[in-house]
Amino acid sequence: MPIVYPAKTAMPQLDPVARRALWDEVAVGYTVERALAEARRCVQCQDPLCEQGCPVGVPIRDFIRRVALGDFAGASDLIRLKNVLPAICGRVCPVEHQCERLCATLGRLDPVGIGRLERFVADWERAQPRDGGAPAVERQPEKVAIVGSGPAGLTAASDLAQLGYGVTVYEALHAIGGVLRYGIPEFRLPKAIVDEDVERLRGLGVDFETNVVVGKTVTIDELLGPLGYSAVFVGTGAGSPVFLGIPGENLKCVYSANEYLTRVNLMRAYSFPDYDTPVKRPAKAIVIGAGDTAMDAVRVSIRLGAEEARIVYRRSEREMGARAEDYRRASEEGAIFEWLTMPTRFLGDDEGRVRAVECLRTELGEPDESGRRRPVPVPGSEIVLEANLVVIALGTNPNPLVPQTTAGLETDRHGCVVADPETGATSRPGVFAGGDIATGAATVILAMGAGRRAATAIHSYVQSSRQKGSDNGHGHGLG
Amino acid sequence: MATVLEKRELTPVTKLFVVDAPLVAEHAQPGQFVIMRLDPHGERVPISLTDFDPARGTVTLVVQQVGKTSGMICSLEEGDEVLDLAGPLGCAAPFPDDGHAVLVGGGFGAGAVYPLARELRRRGVRITSIVGARTAELVILRDLLEPASDEYLVCTDDGSVGYHGFTAALLGDELAKGAPYTVCYAVGPVAMMRAVAETTRPSGLKTFVSLDPIMLDGTGMCGACRVTVGGETKFACVDGPFFDAHEVAFDEAVVRSKMYVDEERLALELAEAT
Numbered sequence: 001m002p003i004v005y006p007a008k009t010a011m012p013q014l015d016p017v018a019r020r021a022l023w024d025e026v027a028v029g030y031t032v033e034r035a036l037a038e039a040r041r042c043v044q045c046q047d048p049l050c051e052q053g054c055p056v057g058v059p060i061r062d063f064i065r066r067v068a069l070g071d072f073a074g075a076s077d078l079i080r081l082k083n084v085l086p087a088i089c090g091r092v093c094p095v096e097h098q099c100e101r102l103c104a105t106l107g108r109l110d111p112v113g114i115g116r117l118e119r120f121v122a123d124w125e126r127a128q129p130r131d132g133g134a135p136a137v138e139r140q141p142e143k144v145a146i147v148g149s150g151p152a153g154l155t156a157a158s159d160l161a162q163l164g165y166g167v168t169v170y171e172a173l174h175a176i177g178g179v180l181r182y183g184i185p186e187f188r189l190p191k192a193i194v195d196e197d198v199e200r201l202r203g204l205g206v207d208f209e210t211n212v213v214v215g216k217t218v219t220i221d222e223l224l225g226p227l228g229y230s231a232v233f234v235g236t237g238a239g240s241p242v243f244l245g246i247p248g249e250n251l252k253c254v255y256s257a258n259e260y261l262t263r264v265n266l267m268r269a270y271s272f273p274d275y276d277t278p279v280k281r282p283a284k285a286i287v288i289g290a291g292d293t294a295m296d297a298v299r300v301s302i303r304l305g306a307e308e309a310r311i312v313y314r315r316s317e318r319e320m321g322a323r324a325e326d327y328r329r330a331s332e333e334g335a336i337f338e339w340l341t342m343p344t345r346f347l348g349d350d351e352g353r354v355r356a357v358e359c360l361r362t363e364l365g366e367p368d369e370s371g372r373r374r375p376v377p378v379p380g381s382e383i384v385l386e387a388n389l390v391v392i393a394l395g396t397n398p399n400p401l402v403p404q405t406t407a408g409l410e411t412d413r414h415g416c417v418v419a420d421p422e423t424g425a426t427s428r429p430g431v432f433a434g435g436d437i438a439t440g441a442a443t444v445i446l447a448m449g450a451g452r453r454a455a456t457a458i459h460s461y462v463q464s465s466r467q468k469g470s471d472n473g474h475g476h477g478l479g
Numbered sequence: 480m481a482t483v484l485e486k487r488e489l490t491p492v493t494k495l496f497v498v499d500a501p502l503v504a505e506h507a508q509p510g511q512f513v514i515m516r517l518d519p520h521g522e523r524v525p526i527s528l529t530d531f532d533p534a535r536g537t538v539t540l541v542v543q544q545v546g547k548t549s550g551m552i553c554s555l556e557e558g559d560e561v562l563d564l565a566g567p568l569g570c571a572a573p574f575p576d577d578g579h580a581v582l583v584g585g586g587f588g589a590g591a592v593y594p595l596a597r598e599l600r601r602r603g604v605r606i607t608s609i610v611g612a613r614t615a616e617l618v619i620l621r622d623l624l625e626p627a628s629d630e631y632l633v634c635t636d637d638g639s640v641g642y643h644g645f646t647a648a649l650l651g652d653e654l655a656k657g658a659p660y661t662v663c664y665a666v667g668p669v670a671m672m673r674a675v676a677e678t679t680r681p682s683g684l685k686t687f688v689s690l691d692p693i694m695l696d697g698t699g700m701c702g703a704c705r706v707t708v709g710g711e712t713k714f715a716c717v718d719g720p721f722f723d724a725h726e727v728a729f730d731e732a733v734v735r736s737k738m739y740v741d742e743e744r745l746a747l748e749l750a751e752a753t
Contacts, residue, residue, distance in 0.1 A: 172698050174516055174523075174563040182700075211565040213698055217502050239700040243712060250705055250712065250731055252738045259701035267522065267695070273749055276522040276548060277695075278742035352734035400717070401698060 008110040009038035011325075016332035020302050023186045023270065026329055027091070035120040039067035041105070042112045049102040050114060055449035058082045060099055060114055067117055076125040079118060084158040085151060085448060087126060087193045090119025092184060093445045094292070094323045126196060140164040142230035142462050145223045147214045147402060150178025151444045152235035152435030154201065155451030156458070160233075161204040163459050168229075169206060172213040172401075175266060178237055180444070182266040183258070185296050187303070188326065191265075215405035224430050230465060231430045231458045234417060235451060238436035239399035243392060244288070248346030251354040253280050257293045257393035264300050282388030285309045286357050288343055289393035291321035297391040298335045299326075309335050310385065314342040314362050314375040338385065340364070342377055346390060356386045396441050406431070416440055424454030425461075432458055481564040483555050484537060489619040492544040493587055494553045495529070501536030503566045509594035510572030510689065510721050513538065514697040516563040517551050524548050525694045525716070527591035527666070528567065529620075538566075541590030541619070547746040568697045572687060572721040574598055578661030579605040581653070582628070583646050583675050585667025586612060589619050591689060592666050596627040605629050607653070607660065611646035611671070615639035647674035660684055665724065669733055676724035686724035690715045692736060706732050 012028040013019075019026055030038065048061035059078050066075035079086045095101075095115035103111030143166040146153045153169055154177075161167045175181050177194040198208070212218060214236070223229045241256035243249055255263075260279070263269040269279035285301035287294050290313035301309045311330070313320065316339045320327065331337070338359070345358040361381035364373035398415045410418040410427035417426055417433040424432035434450025436442055485497035503513060512527045530539035544553040555561070572595055580599050584592040589610045596606050608628040612618045613636045625631040633641035634649045642649045646667070654660070663686040665675040672688040679686045692704040692715050699717035706715050707728035713719065 172565065173696060174565070182696075211563050212502070213565055213568065216567055217506060217565070219506075239698070241700070241702045243702065243705075245712075250707060250735065252735060256702040259695055259703045262695055262701055268520075272742065273746050275520045276746060278739045278746075280738075352731075399699065 004041050004043065004105065004109060005037075006109045008113045008116070009034045009041070011113075011116055013329070016329075016334075019187070020333055023303060025190050026187050027325075029123055030116055030120040035067055035117060036070065038113045038117055039064045041109075042068065043104060045104050049104060050099040050112075053099040053102040054082075055098065055445050056082045056452060058099075058118070063121065064112065064114070064117055067121060072121055072124045073128075075121045079121055083118075083448065084155055085197055085444075086118050087122035088151070088180060088189060088197065089445050089448070090115055090117075090122050091189050091193075092292075092443075093118075094443060096324050098445070126193075138164045140166075140462070142166070142466070143168065143228060144458055144462070145170060145227070145229040145232045146235065147220075147232060148172075148178055148235040148237055148435075148437070149176045149208065150235055150237050150435060150447060151180060152237075152447035152451035152454075153178065153233065154197065155448040156233045156235065156434070156455045157206045158201055158204065159452055159455035160458060161201065161206045163455070165462070167206045169201075169208045170212040170214050170218070171208065171210045173266065174210050176208050176210065178235075182262040183293065183296070185261065185265055185300055187299065188296065213401065215401040220402065220406040220409070220428075220431060230462045231432065233424070233451070233454050233458060234402050234426075234431060234433040234437055235435045235447065236399045236402050236437045237447075238396040238441040240397040241392070242394045242397060244343060244394065246343060246345055248348055248354065249392075251346050251348040252352050253282070253354045253388060254346060254390045254392065257287075257289070257297050257391050258396065260297055260391045261293070261300065264304070270304060279304065280389050281305045283307045284387045285389040285391070286312055286385060286387035287391045287393055288312050288357075289395070290315075290319075291393060291395070292323055292326060293395075294391075294393035295322045295326040295330045297393050299330050299333055301389065301391070302333050302335065306389070310338055310387070311335055312338045312341045312343060312357065312359060312385065314340065315372060316340055316364060319372045340375065341383070342375060344382075347384070354387060354390050356384050357390060358382060358384050396436075398437050398440065402437070414440055422453060423457035424450060425457060430461070430465075432461075481561040483557055483559045483561065486555065486557050489541065490617045492553070493617070493619055494542055494544075495590070495620075496540045496542065496552075496555065497537050498540060498561060498564065499536060500538045500564055500566075503564065504531045504536050504538050505533045507531035507533075507538065507567040508571035509574075509598040511567035511569045512697075512720060513540070513564055513566030514568060514694070515540075515552065515561055517548070517555075518562055521551075521562070522548055523563070523695060523697065524552075525568070525691065525697055526552075527689065527691075527720075529590035529593055530597075530623075531567075531594070541587055543587040546743045547750040550747070550750065565697065569716060569720045570718070572598075572664065572689070574602060575604060575662055576602050577604060579607065579659050581607045581609060581650065581658070581660040581663045583609045583650055583663065583665040583667070583671075584611070584624070585646050585665070585671035586617070587619070588665075588667030588671070588689075589624060592664060593620060593623050593627065595664050596624060600627060607632065607658070609634065609646050609649055609653075611635065611649070611667075613637065645674060646671060647678045650675060651678045654678070654682060654684070663687070663724075664721075665689075669729065669736060672724065673729040673733075676727065676729070680725055683725075687721045688724040688727060689720045690722055690727065690732060691720065692732060693738060706735075
């Protein structure tokens with residue numbers, strides 16, 4: 001019986017004080033020695049429960065065994081069977097809610113650092129010389145269009161290209177990656193990794209068309225009709241920001257998290273005036289919400305010079321949605337947490353800029369629809385927190401552009417495209433959907449899983465359409 | 480990439496560009512706009528469509544030089560490439576099928592009312608255009624708009640051509656004389672659109688303005704362009720850009736439009752220094 005060390009092998013990271021001024025990735029990554037040590041903590045369960053916690057079914061036990069044996073190439077091959085974006089997932093997956101939550105060591109010991117090992121393997125592989133992307137064995141005559149270049153779209157594109165389809169990814173913005181590009185900051189997900197994954201897809205023959213706003217620049221009907229695509233995958237994400245609807249929300253320097261992060265990540269406002277897009281960099285920042293995006297925003301505000309950067313959240317630490325590691329890193333960087341605090345009003349100065357947030361303290365009552373305890377305001381507990389910048393990070397709604405411009409595409413009351421969870425099939429034949437546009441705001445890995453399942457379903461759909469087409473004496477297309 | 484096919488100097492600070500953008504031209508509707516970015520360090524800026532020609536695959540844009548980016552756009556020449564051009568964005572303006580529309584274009588806004596005139600005429604609506612500028616030589620696109628209108632009125636702040644005064648004052652005079660307008664559209668600086676809104680408010684003449692708030696993505700993702708209309712928050716990029724002028728909270732729109740004045744000044748100073 002080998003000795004299993006109780007604690008996860010530590011992840012080397014940048015110094016918490018120094019990194020307050022740095023955009024470099026905070027988690028530096030395991031060395032070979034650390035990866036071997038961590039992989040050897042895995043007890044190699046007969047029935048690996050962790051794998052049930054992975055939305056894309058990565059063969060976790062077996063890849064970790066490969067790592068423990070020093071066979072990193074073998075580990076990488078195993079991961080890539082199921083996950084086409086492992087360097088990204090190894091960084092941004094909420095592992096404590098997924099695979100690591102089910103680790104057999106849990107309860108007695110720290111879980112095995114599955115996310116850290118996945119990242120190690122992916123980074124090891126990135127550093128190896130490439131043999132160039134292997135084009136598909138067999139070319140299919142059909143083309144498939146992917147709408148949106150976030151994690152769902154990239155995964156579907158990869159799978160379909162490897163099946164031999166001509167794949168075009170349409171992106172509304174000027175850069176590829178969706179939320180990986182505009183949403184997640186460099187210090188958590190270096191953009192070079194997204195660039196490499198995009199290059200890998202280009203190597204597989206995937207075409208990318210930026211500045212195409214599907215629904216406006218072209219419609220789904222045109223993609224399926226005159227443009228000759230046999231199927232379309234809609235992965236347009238949950239792009240529409242939620243606001244609080246309280247007084248003062250439209251004061252200057254009150255941002256949605258999407259705006260704040262897009263200015264910084266996509267437009268590089270941190271380098272203004274070298275880059276033309278500005279962003280406000282005041283001394284006191286408040287971020288409302290406590291999910292991954294809120295942690296990103298508060299850490300961005302610190303890097304932009306906030307001396308006091310607060311998270312204001314109406315529930316408690318227990319209900320917080322953020323990944324444990326990012327919460328810890330935000331704390332290390334000096335973020336202040338105002339739990340059980342509910343904003344009621346934004347106060348402005350005489351030039352219309354926000355100067356403070358008026359809040360009520362709350363206590364937790366009975367569980368609500370989400371299963372989390374409902375915050376109940378405490379009468380008379382008003383406090384005023386000063387802030388010259390407010391970021392609202394309360395989540396996002398599905399992007400309405402495609403549903404609004406596509407006849408016969410059914411949506412639910414939240415505006416999500418109704419899609420079969422197993423196949424991504426929508427109410428429109430030939431149109432598949434997955435990721436946040438179908439589920440509402442969720443995670444990168446869930447979107448990838450949906451992209452993968454939809455790619456499989458699109459493959460069967462196109463093959464059976466081809467069969468029907470040839471039975472009817474038609475060559476191709478869906479009419 | 481989109482190529483600049485033609486450039487025309489409308490005034491020393493206002494230029495017209497015809498740009499090769501077939502998909503945008505094919506799908507454009509009057510009242511929509513595009514987002515442009517010129518270089519890898521550039522910002523994304525919204526620009527109203529002045530015209531679009533699906534047959535030629537071109538869009539026409541009028542840009543007035545006010546800051547660094549608009550200055551860079553104005554210095555584009557025929558044959559130059561625009562790095563990013565996305566659109567058409569926003570919704571078409573609301574159009575009636577009969578009646579008498581008055582189109583008010585202030586400064587560079589005279590370009591943006593042209594596609595409205597074209598569409599209204601197609602629908603059989605009678606058109607009066609009111610175009611204003613500081614002085615005679617800054618009146619733009621008369622050659623385009625006058626033939627597209629049943630009546631074309633011009634005014635200048637200094638009286639060097641046409642009516643001596645602002646567009647809203649001329650509109651007010653026409654209304655007082657009993658002009659039988661059934662709908663009004665105003666495009667131009669926010670102060671001018673607000674003045675038009677106040678001019679038509681007493682009579683309740685249905686009035687639409689094209690709001691031009693600060694935008695980032697232009698696809699409804701960021702909310703930078705939020706405006707209050709009828710007490711509700713709207714995103715100008717996806718819900719607009721045309722809104723009922725009598726419902727728009729102009730005070731807020733003016734304040735929000737000045738969010739980055741310091742940064743804009745700095746960027747312009749640095750650009751002019753190089």
